[in-house]
Amino acid sequence: MLMIWESQDIANCIEESVLSFCQKFDNKLASIKMAQPPPGFAFAQQQQQPQWMAKPAANNCPPGLEYLTQIDQVLVHQIVDLLEAFTAFEVSNRYVIKNIMGQQVYFAFEESGTCMRQCCGPQRGFILHIMDNFNQEVMRINRDFKCCSGNSCCAFLQHCAQEISIEAPVGTVVGFVVQEFSLLGPVYSIRNENNQEVLRLEGPTCFCPGMFFCDHEFKLMSANGSQQKCLQPQIILEFNFRWTWT
Secondary structure (H helix, E strand, O other): OHHHHHHHHHHHHHHHHHHHHHHHHHHHHHHHOOOOOOHHHHHHHHOOOOOEOOOOOOOOOOOOOHHHHOOOOOEEEEOOOHHHHHHOOOOOOEEEEEOOOOOEEEEEEEEOOHHHHHHHHHHOOEEEEEEOOOOOEEEEEEEOOOOOOOOHHHOOOHHHOOEEEEEOOOOOEEEEEEEOOOOOOOEEEEEEOOOOEEEEEEOOOOOOOHHHOOOEEEEEEEOOOOOOOOOOOOEEEEEEEOOOOO
């Protein structure tokens, strides 16, 4: 137990040092940059007249999420940046979210520091802004930087478990997704605003790196039935992550 607490203190010290350095670096970089429009505005301007999905009417739904009541499948396409593709210089990620008919439902862009992206890679902290076709932010996803996160085998340690919070509308936390300890594959606990588990997301046992262009299937499971021991977890949905060339 003492060793765990010491490792947490060391990780906290490392995280604070990295965050402090990256903040100073980004502030210095911002001072020499010319004024630029907000990322969302710039991203919207780059779209070449996308075909947007018509906004449906829905009751008892957070503003901007009415689209999700009419679809049962979404396609998420990452916008490839040529600078990153040819130089490996990490840029802020951007995504187009479409329905099965190819109509754009949302677009999303990452907010993170330049230094954090280059030095921390997948472990970096970020804010993901999800915008509708009226350029209004309808959802916000936050993830803090954790220096040792990403490996499911170490997720029993707090500073090694990835965690995101979801706000919809912005300013109202509606849930969390927390990485859990696993020796076989990625497992995530989906929790409500009170941090109580409601669903589980389980990934494949063999998870090959993205460089091999593998397809991965994730299963959305019911909660483990700890309050009703006679119930077994059951599959609710299956997600397929596939590599495509567009």
